[in-house]
Amino acid sequence: LTFHKKDRLLVCHHCYWKEGASDLCPACRNISLILMGAGTQRVEETLRKIFPHHRVIRMDADTTRPKLAHFRLLEEFRQERGAILLGTQMITKGLHFPNVTLVGVVSADTALNLPDFRAAERTFQLLTQVSGRSGRGEKEGKVIVQSYNPTNYAVQLAVAQDYDSFYEEEVGKRDDLGYPPFSQIINLIFLSKDKQVAEDGSTTLKKMLGGSRLAEKGLEILGPAPCPLPRVKNFYRWHIIIKMKGDGQEKNFIREVLNSFYRRKKEELRLVVDVDPVWIM
Secondary structure, three states: OOOEEOOOOOOOOOOEEEOOOOOOOOOOOOOOOOOOOHHHHHHHHOOOHHHHOOOOEEEEOOOOOOOOOHHHHHHHHHHHHOOEEEEEEEHOOOOOOOOOOOOEEEOEEEEEEOOOOHHHHHHHHHHHHHOOOOOOOOOOOOOOOOOOOOOOHHHHHOOOOOOOHHHHHHHHHHHHHHOOOEEEEEEEEEEOHHHHHHHHHHHHOOOOOHHOOOHHOOOOEEEEEEEEEEOOOOOOEEEEEEOOOOOOOHHHHHHHHHHHHHOOOOOOOOOEEEEEOOOOO
């Protein structure tokens, strides 16, 4: 849950659950609750204390909700000398401000903790992209990166702007673990407003895919398990991940199993077949 200070609400941005913030733990009634992390509102407060004479312009989902808010905020930043632009990933790429000479990245390695085989790649991309916002004019730029895992190769090589070394490191790890481009991945996502229906659907399909014969077909099955985001927009989510190495015979086998599953599945269950998923959350 994310704390929204203005309304004193705890909000899940995925399933839309909201509840009032309390000073008491709902489980044990302990009063020693503290807010953790560095959301944009907290960073904004800190910046205003450190730089009281500079305007802080915050760009996030809350401040950009009104129509044309993006353009208005960016233009204000462009026009105001000494302003500080604070934002989420929406300000990491595509912006050109020649007078920007300093970029700071807070908690740069957050994405490394996500259960996704592209986590290191996304972290490297983010850091190299945001670094490119500094020093785009005649003046030299500087980038300061805050990381809880500064020895990670994605962070170190992004700071060094060493694309070739990152490629070699990442490709080696993908090869060892059998992830793309050395295999093809299919993410089967089971959605239902009934949690048990979603779980039962994933278990049923796993049984239909078979067990000991999968290796002979060049297939590896991960799951079933709850998705990393187990509930989105009131739908419970379970998934099965299929790693596939080989030719079209494996695809034909999976297609036949899916067709059979569709004929027998419950109406209240939705199945999403995501081939070569960009995101496994």
